[in-house]
Amino acid sequence: MIEVNKNKCLRCGGCISLCAVSALMLTEHGIKCDINKCVNCEACVRFCPVDALKIKDE
Amino acid sequence: MLMKNEYDAVVIGGGPAGSGAATAAAKNGLRVLMIEKRAEIGSPKRCGEGLSKSAAERMGIKESDPAWVCQNIKGATVYAPNGKFARVDFPDSEGWVIERKIFDKNLARKAAEAGATVVSKTEAISLLKENDKIIGVRIKHQDEEMDVKAKIIIAADGVESKIAREAGINTTLKHEDIASAAQYEMANVDVDQDRLELYFGNEIAGGGYVWIFPKGGKNANVGIGVRKPFAKRKAIEYLNDFINSHENLKKGSIIEFNTGGVPVGAIMKNMVTDNFIVAGDAAHQVNPIHGGGISESYVGGRIAGEIAAEAIKKDNTSKEFLSKYNDIWWNERGEKLQKIEKLRKVVESLKDDDLNWLADHLKGEDLVELSKANKFKFLAEIMMKRPSLLLLARKLI
Ligand SMILES: Cc1cc2nc3c(=O)[nH]c(=O)nc-3n(C[C@H](O)[C@H](O)[C@H](O)COP(=O)(O)OP(=O)(O)OC[C@H]3O[C@@H](n4cnc5c(N)ncnc54)[C@H](O)[C@@H]3O)c2cc1C
Ligand code: SF4
Ligand code: SF4
Numbered sequence: 001m002i003e004v005n006k007n008k009c010l011r012c013g014g015c016i017s018l019c020a021v022s023a024l025m026l027t028e029h030g031i032k033c034d035i036n037k038c039v040n041c042e043a044c045v046r047f048c049p050v051d052a053l054k055i056k057d058e
Numbered sequence: 059m060l061m062k063n064e065y066d067a068v069v070i071g072g073g074p075a076g077s078g079a080a081t082a083a084a085k086n087g088l089r090v091l092m093i094e095k096r097a098e099i100g101s102p103k104r105c106g107e108g109l110s111k112s113a114a115e116r117m118g119i120k121e122s123d124p125a126w127v128c129q130n131i132k133g134a135t136v137y138a139p140n141g142k143f144a145r146v147d148f149p150d151s152e153g154w155v156i157e158r159k160i161f162d163k164n165l166a167r168k169a170a171e172a173g174a175t176v177v178s179k180t181e182a183i184s185l186l187k188e189n190d191k192i193i194g195v196r197i198k199h200q201d202e203e204m205d206v207k208a209k210i211i212i213a214a215d216g217v218e219s220k221i222a223r224e225a226g227i228n229t230t231l232k233h234e235d236i237a238s239a240a241q242y243e244m245a246n247v248d249v250d251q252d253r254l255e256l257y258f259g260n261e262i263a264g265g266g267y268v269w270i271f272p273k274g275g276k277n278a279n280v281g282i283g284v285r286k287p288f289a290k291r292k293a294i295e296y297l298n299d300f301i302n303s304h305e306n307l308k309k310g311s312i313i314e315f316n317t318g319g320v321p322v323g324a325i326m327k328n329m330v331t332d333n334f335i336v337a338g339d340a341a342h343q344v345n346p347i348h349g350g351g352i353s354e355s356y357v358g359g360r361i362a363g364e365i366a367a368e369a370i371k372k373d374n375t376s377k378e379f380l381s382k383y384n385d386i387w388w389n390e391r392g393e394k395l396q397k398i399e400k401l402r403k404v405v406e407s408l409k410d411d412d413l414n415w416l417a418d419h420l421k422g423e424d425l426v427e428l429s430k431a432n433k434f435k436f437l438a439e440i441m442m443k444r445p446s447l448l449l450l451a452r453k454l455i
Contacts, residue, residue, distance in 0.1 A: 012104055013218025014238065014319025017231045026218050046233065046286055049240040049293035049317040 001056050002033035002044060008052035015044035015053060061177055061199065061206070065091045067366050068195050068208040069174070070182040070221055072099040074352050075214035075338020075359035077165035078117070082363025083212070084173035088370060090363075091206065092166070092174050093197055095181035100162030104217075104318035105352070106241060106271045106279045108254060109161075110153035113353035117360075126161040127154045129274040132252045136425055138417035139259030139410040146422040147253075150430070155254075155271045155279070158352075165356070185211065185224050185334075192225060192333040209375050210366045212335045214359055217319045219340030225331050229340060233286035235323035237266050237349055240293040240316070241281025242301070247310035249278045257300070259410050264289035268300050270307075280307060283320055283349055288406060293317070320349040323399050325392060330380035337362040343391065346399040347429065354391060361387050397431045404450050415444055 002024070013026045023037035024044060031053075045053045065088075069080045072094030080092040107128070114122070122130075131154055133147035170176045179200055186194040186205055194207035213221040217236075222229045249255065255270040262268055265288025271279040282297040289296070294317075301307045321342040329341045337343065338355035345354060365383040369375045408416070419440050427433050434454040441451035 010102075010315065010317045012317040012319065013216065014236070014317065016218040016220065017229070017236060017319050017321070018233070020230045022220050022223055025220075043233070047236070047238050047319065049238045051292045051294070 001035045001038050001040070003054045003056035004031045004033070005052045005054070006030050008050045009048075010050065012049075014049070015047050018043040018047050060175060061091065061204075063204065064207040065089045066208065066370050067091075067210045067212060067363075068093065068206055069212045069214055069363075070195065071214035071216055071338070071340070072096075072166050072176065072178065073162060073214060073216055073338060073355060074117075074165055075216075075340070075343070075355035076212075077162070077169045078356035078359025079212045079214055079337055079363040079366070080169035080174040080176070080359075081165075081172045082360045083366050084169065086364060086367030088367050090169075090174035091208075092169055092176045093180040093182060094166075094176070094178045097179045098159075099166045099178055100159040102314070102316060103158040104316055105158045106269050106281050107156050107158050107273070108153065108269070108271050108350065109156050109352055110151065110350075112150065113153070113350065117353050117356045122154055123164070126156045126164065128157055128277070129155045129251055129272050131155060131254055131272075133422075134254040134256060134425075135250065137255065137257040138414045139262060140414045140417075142414065142417040144417060144420060144422050144425060145253070146425050148423060148426050150426050155273050182215070182221055185221065192331075209370050210333050210335065212337060212359070212362050212366060213340050214336075214338045214355070214362075215340050217321065217339045219336070222336040222340055225334045225336075227326075227329065227331060227334075227336060229326070229336065229342070231319075231321060231324055231342070235321060235342070237283030237285050237320040237322050238289070238293045239281060239283040239318045239320050239349075240297050241279055242297070242312045243273070243314035243316070244278050244280050244307065244310040245313050246276050247278050247280070248276065248306040258413055260288065261410065262300060263296055265406050268297070277313070281316070285322075285406070320344060320351065322346040322349055322402060325396055325399060328381070328384055329387070330377055330383055332377045332380075333375045335362045335366060335380055335383055343387075343395070346395060346402045347405070354395070357391060358387060361390065394431055397434070400454065401428065401431065401434060404453055407450055412444070412447060416440070419443070
């Protein structure tokens with residue numbers, strides 16, 4: 001499961017393009033992660049230009 | 059609201075790809091709806107705002123408009139890691155730094171004038187399917203959900219695209235095929251206002267480059283794109299270091315902060331399925347060496363709109379018929395972009411020493427030819443003079 005640092009995220013949507021299971025969503029409240037889809041691959045975490053994403057233990 | 063619940067074509071996304079598609083489809087007689095999820099088309103930007111004249115011409119823009127031109131550009135200065143630079147000042151490298159917020163809106167206005175209905179703050183939620191066939195799209199307009207039927211859906215939903223995946227087309231990118239980008243729009247900086255500046259080097263921007271795109275007066279977009287596995291740190295860290303080590307930038311102010319993903323590869327062979335086309339960033343239609351996608355997206359969208367119109371007139375919106383879009387796009391742009399991707403793969407393998415060495419051996423006009431993907435053979439020949447580059451050089455031929 002991904003945790004989003006809303007203070008850092010600029011809602012660019014870039015991370016979504018790397019998520020093979022379409023777990024991420026860009027809403028008007030920022031990036032949301034679907035806990036049921038996320039497989040903790042960290043592709044999005046490594047991509048984010050401003051380090052806004054982290055894996056969170058469930 | 060002026061929206062109906064049935065159209066010939068629904069275009070998802072109001073960027074250049076969407077406007078290109080909606081304009082072409084409407085001009086060719088289709089009833090078109092273009093929806094954009096943001097409240098304002100073009101904002102916030104995800105762009106360095108560089109547009110060459112030749113790229114604009116491909117979009118059908120013959121004259122610049124003072125409404126969106128911030129600065130006329132005469133050429134570029136390309137820096138090697140050791141600070142050595144090559145100047146590129148040729149008619150072919152002319153262009154502008156533009157105001158995307160105005161430019162994108164103007165493209166959308168043209169789509170509306172061509173007859174398309176354009177509605178912002180309206181998001182595509184999911185595709186509507188009947189017996190596995192795409193028959194429309196469920197949208198959310200402000201807080202109201204509704205179903206809109208369409209014979210063809212054109213997904214122009216940008217880098218965050220998920221609609222194509224829902225249609226069964228895999229658009230997921232790997233790290234090597236997408237640059238992780240960050241940019242400050244800066245004020246009160248001293249930069250050459252006539253030229254773009256590009257800085258290469260593994261310590262400066264692993265797997266990418268730093269750009270300074272002058273925006274008129276004392277303003278500039280200062281940004282960076284980097285890629286894993288070449289980049290060891292986050293884009294923003296490289297960018298902050300770069301700015302802090304350049305006195306002319308360090309004293310500047312930050313007017314806007316942007317991030318983004320730039321597809322720079324994974325060019326797609328197939329971008330259609332029954333009743334469905336994907337275009338623009340969503341289909342990775344971007345120049346793989348510099349990441350320019352404004353014109354590529356618009357052109358991809360335009361071809362999509364034209365083929366959609368032809369398909370509907372012939373009452374054949376099957377995958378087989380729509381694959382004409384693949385053929386035309388590959389012929390017009392794909393072949394070229396694929397060649398440029400090959401060049402990108404060679405450039406990213408160069409060590410800083412090699413880049414410095416090349417800076418001594420390449421002239422400005424060589425760089426122009428390279429950026430147009432016209433002649434790689436001469437580059438290969440130059441590289442072959444350096445034993446450590448022999449193997450890489452062969453990849454270019
Ligand atoms: C930092 C950075 C710098 C760049 N610099 C340059 C440059 O200098 N020159 C250049 O030519 N290119 C540049 N590019 C690339 C260029 O910005 C893109 O290639 C171009 O914007 C792609 O156009 P598009 O229409 O495909 O996508 P976009 O412009 O991203 O438009 C897609 C639109 O679809 C909307 N959307 C997404 N999902 C939905 C949905 N479900 N429903 C409704 N709407 C939706 C989005 O809100 C968005 O407005 C840069 C990119 C980045 C990230
Ligand atoms: S890549 Fe980072 S900044 Fe961009 S939307 Fe994702 S989390 Fe936010
Ligand atoms: S960790 Fe992997 S699966 Fe989870 S949201 Fe990020 S990219 Fe998707």
